[in-house]
Amino acid sequence: MAFARTIRVAIIAAAALAPAIVAGCSGYRPAPKAFQEATIQPYRLDSGDRLRVTVFDQANLTNTYLVDQAGYIAFPLIGSVPARGNTIQEMESIIAGKLRQGYLRDPDVSIEVANYRAIYIMGEVGQAGQYSYVAGMTVQNAIAVAGGFSPRANQANVDVTRKINGKIITGRVSISDPIMAGDTIYVRERLF
Structure with a gap:
């Protein structure tokens, strides 16, 4: 009886910790509010423009x-x-x-x-690399330019690294979100 109770407690503890463990392994960081605000601000010049x-x-x-x-x-x-x-x-x-x-x-x-300065596309795409940015581009447009998703790609969302007010910030965004010149887009591999 004590053995079954110990197993039950261990299973409950593992189930409670699973979301935290998965989140920690994936490095998930939702895009901060500044991410979306940056796309509607006046364009700021930088190296490469x-x-x-x-x-x-x-x-x-x-x-x-x-x-x-x-x-x-x-x-x-x-x-x-x-x-x-x-x-x-x-x-x-x-x-x-x-x-x-x-x-x-x-x-x-x-x-x-x-x-505009270039964008960079990495991860599970047909042809990772540096590409020209076009005003109004979305994540999905950028991935299409890079040869589309690979068969193993997570097609729901991507990680975008962006310079905002002099700070480099990474956040997870939908593929329909706009991107900015200088962004780095990373398409992750899907889990299953």
């Missing part, structure tokens, strides 16, 4: 500029301009302000992103 800068009536200044690894663009006349973390509108103001300091009387600067 290529910008089309137009200075009206100044053909020699109008060109495409790459945000380098340090987060700057090299702009004629004014030199290195910090771009990392700035929005497009902030960059327009910064460049116009620097050009006003002895170079142009009233510069009219317009900037658009010519090419």
Whole structure:
């Protein structure tokens, strides 16, 4: 009788601990609220973005500029301009302000992103690697670009690593969620 009771207690204890053990093994982290909020905020520039800068009536200044690894663009006349973390509108103001300091009387600067920084897709996909980001992309679009799911892939959700306010954060999201330039998407293997 005591033996059966001990087994029953052990089974109940194991059943109670099973969810915690499974969660600990999988590294499950739901996406924080900041994950979703980041997708609706103004786009923030970072290394790898290529910008089309137009200075009206100044053909020699109008060109495409790459945000380098340090987060700057090299702009004629004014030199290195910090771009990392700035929005497009902030960059327009910064460049116009620097050009006003002895170079142009009233510069009219317009900037658009010519090419966004790459996204990275890893795990259970047809062809893992680095891919071009397109505005409005979802996780599912990105996986399609990488050759779709492998036969072993968990197709319900994925882990996304994203830089938010200078911090690297990983969270689990649905495949219908939007992604951002610079994201790393990891498709896990399904359990069964």
